[in-house]
Amino acid sequence: MTGTIKTAVVTGGSRGIGLGVVKALLDHNFKVFSLSRNVCEELNDDRLVNIKCDVASEANQLDAFKQIGETTSRLDACFINAGVCGVSPLLEMDTDEWDRVLSTNLTGAFYSLREAGRFMRDSNSGGNIVACCSLSSFKPENMIVHYNASKAGLRMLVESGARELGAYDIRVNGIAPGLTQTDLIAGTEAIPGYLERVAKRTPLGRIGEVADLIPSIFHLLTDRWVSGQVLVADGGLSLVTPTDPLE
Numbered sequence: 001m002t003g004t005i006k007t008a009v010v011t012g013g014s015r016g017i018g019l020g021v022v023k024a025l026l027d028h029n030f031k032v033f034s035l036s037r038n039v040c041e042e043l044n045d046d047r048l049v050n051i052k053c054d055v056a057s058e059a060n061q062l063d064a065f066k067q068i069g070e071t072t073s074r075l076d077a078c079f080i081n082a083g084v085c086g087v088s089p090l091l092e093m094d095t096d097e098w099d100r101v102l103s104t105n106l107t108g109a110f111y112s113l114r115e116a117g118r119f120m121r122d123s124n125s126g127g128n129i130v131a132c133c134s135l136s137s138f139k140p141e142n143m144i145v146h147y148n149a150s151k152a153g154l155r156m157l158v159e160s161g162a163r164e165l166g167a168y169d170i171r172v173n174g175i176a177p178g179l180t181q182t183d184l185i186a187g188t189e190a191i192p193g194y195l196e197r198v199a200k201r202t203p204l205g206r207i208g209e210v211a212d213l214i215p216s217i218f219h220l221l222t223d224r225w226v227s228g229q230v231l232v233a234d235g236g237l238s239l240v241t242p243t244d245p246l247e
């Protein structure tokens with residue numbers, strides 16, 4: 001390969017959607033820094049640097065980006081992906097649970113956006129930042145008020161970032177996956193028939209898999225002219241209306 005090696009940061013790259021994106025970036029010859037609480041044992045590649053990091057900790061993220069700066073002078077792409085969920089009725093939700101989800105999904109995403117943005121601005125090379133939003137960025141689901149609020153906030157973080165960082169040739173976008181087979185949704189298997197019902201309502205006829213999301217995310221991580229958009233990648237599920245006579 002000729003030219004400069006491209007570099008990317010992925011938060012929560014140890015499994016699920018983040019791991020899929022790490023693999024895609026490696027396949028495209030990126031050097032990848034994965035910032036996660038757990039190290040991915042599956043991948044053994046000297047272009048992958050695992051940095052142990054709790055994204056909810058500002059100190060951890062500052063330290064992680066400092067380490068990245070000691071290794072590379074440019075950052076081409078950042079996928080802000082680390083996220084958690086939990087299920088509780090609103091009236092039973094305690095403040096610790098609210099804080100756990102908001103501090104990772106929204107405040108943690110803010111730290112990543114700010115640090116990646118600073119890095120790209122200071123290296124004068126522009127770049128692409130993509131945040132992992134959700135259908136919950138647009139509409140609320142029951143029993144996950146904290147997740148809904150965090151993902152709606154994340155959508156606004158994307159739009160705000162796109163406005164302010166464009167001046168540095170930095171694009172900021174989001175991807176909003178529908179239900180995707182990862183550990184995050186493992187708990188839904190306890191709800192009888194849930195996954196089958198969602199699959200049936202989805203125009204493409206099944207639940208999404210990590211591989212389904214990769215082309216869209218990779219595109220947004222390398223696009224030149226799209227900024228401030230949240231791309232819904234859900235097999236058409238969000239088109240379905242509750243009053244549809246065939247549902």
Ligand SMILES: NC(=O)c1ccc[n+]([C@@H]2O[C@H](COP(=O)([O-])OP(=O)(O)OC[C@H]3O[C@@H](n4cnc5c(N)ncnc54)[C@H](O)[C@@H]3O)[C@@H](O)[C@H]2O)c1
Nearest residue numbers: 012014015016017037054055082083134179180182183184
């Ligand atoms: N799976 C879905 O149906 C779905 C749908 C829409 C959006 N999303 C979003 O996709 C993103 C990835 O989720 P996933 O489905 O791959 O789930 P996952 O649980 O498989 O992966 C989450 C990743 O984030 C990391 N992580 C979580 N909290 C962290 C923290 N505080 N610090 C550092 N790393 C942390 C985990 O270690 C893991 O690598 C999340 O933001 C999630 O909200 C998922």
